[in-house]
Amino acid sequence: MVRLRVGQQVYEENIYSYCWPESTENLACDVDQIALVQPINRAPVTRGDEVRFIIEGEAGPPKKFSATLLGFGDIQDLGTEGIYQTDLKDDLYRVQVDAEYENIEGKPAYVSYVFGLEVAGIIIATPTPTPTNTPEPSPTPTETPEPTATNTPEPTEIPESTSTPQNTPAGITALTPETTVVGDLGEMMITGTVKLSSGGNTVAVTGAQVSYIHTSMVNPGTTGSTTTNANGQFSFGPILLHDTDQIAITASAPGYQAQSIQRTGVDTWQSGGVFDFVLTSDQGPTPLPPVITATVIGVPTTQPVATATPMQLVPPTVPPAIQVTSSAVAPVSLDIAGKTYLPAGYQFCQRSATGERVCVEMPSAEANTARIDLLRGSAAQLRIGGARPAEVVIEYRSDTGLPTGQPETRVGDNILLLTILPEPGSYIMTVRVTWAVEDATYFFRVTVSE
Numbered sequence: 001m002v003r004l005r006v007g008q009q010v011y012e013e014n015i016y017s018y019c020w021p022e023s024t025e026n027l028a029c030d031v032d033q034i035a036l037v038q039p040i041n042r043a044p045v046t047r048g049d050e051v052r053f054i055i056e057g058e059a060g061p062p063k064k065f066s067a068t069l070l071g072f073g074d075i076q077d078l079g080t081e082g083i084y085q086t087d088l089k090d091d092l093y094r095v096q097v098d099a100e101y102e103n104i105e106g107k108p109a110y111v112s113y114v115f116g117l118e119v120a121g122i123i124i125a126t127p128t129p130t131p132t133n134t135p136e137p138s139p140t141p142t143e144t145p146e147p148t149a150t151n152t153p154e155p156t157e158i159p160e161s162t163s164t165p166q167n168t169p170a171g172i173t174a175l176t177p178e179t180t181v182v183g184d185l186g187e188m189m190i191t192g193t194v195k196l197s198s199g200g201n202t203v204a205v206t207g208a209q210v211s212y213i214h215t216s217m218v219n220p221g222t223t224g225s226t227t228t229n230a231n232g233q234f235s236f237g238p239i240l241l242h243d244t245d246q247i248a249i250t251a252s253a254p255g256y257q258a259q260s261i262q263r264t265g266v267d268t269w270q271s272g273g274v275f276d277f278v279l280t281s282d283q284g285p286t287p288l289p290p291v292i293t294a295t296v297i298g299v300p301t302t303q304p305v306a307t308a309t310p311m312q313l314v315p316p317t318v319p320p321a322i323q324v325t326s327s328a329v330a331p332v333s334l335d336i337a338g339k340t341y342l343p344a345g346y347q348f349c350q351r352s353a354t355g356e357r358v359c360v361e362m363p364s365a366e367a368n369t370a371r372i373d374l375l376r377g378s379a380a381q382l383r384i385g386g387a388r389p390a391e392v393v394i395e396y397r398s399d400t401g402l403p404t405g406q407p408e409t410r411v412g413d414n415i416l417l418l419t420i421l422p423e424p425g426s427y428i429m430t431v432r433v434t435w436a437v438e439d440a441t442y443f444f445r446v447t448v449s450e
Contacts, residue, residue, distance in 0.1 A: 002097050003054045004043055004115045010054075011041045016096065017112040019344065019363060021105045029345065029363025034255045037196060037205050039094060039116035045086050046121040053082040053097050053115075062099040070094040070114070071204050071230050086122060092201055093117045108370035184218070185269045187238035192275035194228050194251045202278055204232030208253040211357060212236050215246040216265075225349070225357065225439075230402040237273075241265040251277040329362075330386030332431060332442045334372065341372050343431075343442040350438035371447045374420045382416040384433055391434045392416060396427040396446075422448050 004011040016036050019029040045051060053067065065078040071094070076084060084095065095117060100110045194208040211225035219240050228234045239247075245265030252258035256279035263271065329348050334341045349359035374380070384392070389412035396404050404427065410416055412434070429444040 001056045002099060002111065002113045003056065004041075005050075005052045005054055006043045006045055007049045009043070011043045011115065013039055013041065013113050013115055015111060016114045018110065020109045020111065021107045023105065027107055027109075031345065031361050031363070036094075036096075036114050036207065037203070037253055038255060039114055042092060042116040042118040044118045044120065046119075049086075051084040051086050051117075053078055053084060055082065055099060059101060059104060059109075063102040064098070064100040066098050068096045068098070070096055070206060071232070086117065086119060088117075088119045089123050090120045092203060093119060094203070102370075183243060185241040185243060185265060187240050188269060188273045189238050190236040190247070190249070190268070190273045190275065192234055192249070192251075192277065193232045194234065194253065194277045194279065195232055196253065196256060197278050197280050204228075204230075205253050205279070206230050206232065208232070208234075208251055208279075209357075209359060210234045210249065210251045212250075213246075213248045214239055215248075216242055217244060218242045219245075230398070241269055243269075249275045251279065253279055256281055329440055330384060330433065332385070332433065332440075333383045334429075334444055335381040335383060336372070336374065336378070341444065343444050345443050347441045347443075348438070349440070371426065371445045374446050374448045376420055376422070376424060376448050376450055378420050380418050380420060382418065382431060384414045384416070387435060388412055388414055389433045389435050393430075393432040393434075394418060395430045395432075396422045397430060398427065420448060424449050 001012075004013070014032055014035045015030075017031045019027055022028045053065075055062065055065070061080060065080075065082065067076045067078055067084050068074070069088075078084065078097070093116070094114055096112060096114050098110060098112045100108070102108055190212060192210075194205045194210060195202040196205055205228055208228040209225065210228060212223065214222045219242055222239060224236050226234050226236065234251075241247075243264070243266045245268075246262060247265065247268045248260060248262040250258055250260040259277050259279060261275050261277070263275075329346060332343060332346075334343075345361065345363040347359055347361045349357055351357055382392070382394075391412050392410045393407050394410070395407040398404055404425075405422060408418070426445075426447045429446045430441055431444070432441040433439060
């Protein structure tokens with residue numbers, strides 16, 4: 001277990017993610033997305049407070065103990081002391097703490113927590129000097145010579161048209177017609193952010209699901225989905241827009257109500273293609289105590305009986321769940337230098353009976369939590385089981401989910417050859433495989449070196 005200690009106060013959180021051997025034969029893994037986006041506590045931190053992460057348990061010191069400031073990409077090695085440097089401006093922050101072990105019952109293992117910090121008073125603003133107003137010199141007046149009168153011959157009178165001009169009613173000014181945007185508008189990127197509303201503050205969401213549907217009577221319509229990066233940002237496209245098109249964007253996160261925004265092609269164009277979301281909790285109102293129907297006794301029958309109508313609380317609509325087992329998801333492996341590696345986990349998405357796209361995240365049955373060592377410029381092979389996919393997208397992201405380069409899109413096939421191209425560093429290599437009615441994203445933890 002990892003705890004946060006600020007001064008003398010200790011805070012606990014639910015585990016965000018882990019892979020830990022239950023025995024020499026079984027490696028248990030799980031991910032709690034709510035723990036990622038919504039920590040239980042917001043630990044107040046101010047000037048002079050020591051912030052320390054403490055590991056408790058029988059596993060001993062980890063091979064690597066680090067803290068990542070989510071949304072900013074700042075990573076600190078906590079070492080053996082677990083002290084975290086908080087040179088931060090006044091705001092709310094989320095810090096992901098990872099403890100990686102090399103050998104727990106013969107297997108590599110890790111555990112991750114996300115803690116909330118409410119920072120105030122650490123960085124003191126430096127007062128800005130007030131500029132002194134210097135009066136500007138008045139310009140020296142210059143005498144302007146008066147014009148000399150000149151006799152100009154009157155022009156020859158031009159006969160007027162016989163048509164009678166229409167009188168404009170007094171007080172009404174003729175309007176100049178505005179330019180109307182019609183037809184093909186061109187290509188545009190669809191971008192935006194997803195945030196959560198909590199206690200009057202908004203927090204960027206990492207890993208929120210965002211999908212779009214582009215309907216057009218002129219150009220081929222398109223659809224797609226993605227997840228937000230560490231700053232809560234997403235993007236699609238570019239998309240070819242027509243004035244009569246319809247663009248619908250839907251954003252969702254675990255524990256929060258999904259939201260949709262729909263605009264025409266013209267509205268999308270004029271807004272710059274920006275769709276921003278602030279999600280609210282999907283928990284319904286606090287249930288009220290039952291209202292008892294009361295009958296007044298001892299009052300003449302001519303007086304009406306007071307009857308209270310109980311309030312009907314409508315429970316929130318819960319998206320239909322999908323049941324996924326490891327056998328339902330096509331296996332994917334990464335072959336390098338004669339060795340085969342399996343992903344640490346995957347996200348599987350399919351359409352429910354109501355047509356809604358529903359996704360679940362699961363660890364792989366034989367999850368590989370240790371980082372895979374890759375040499376830059378070396379060749380690798382992806383093997384995808386099951387039916388032939390329509391498309392495969394390969395991308396390298398930081399440990400916080402931040403994109404590090406352009407995704408590589410391939411035509412779908414069961415065997416793909418690729419070259420390791422990223423700069424040296426540690427990444428989450430994502431492989432998104434799309435079939436006709438479902439898709440899956442596989443996650444490999446890799447380290448690229450020269």
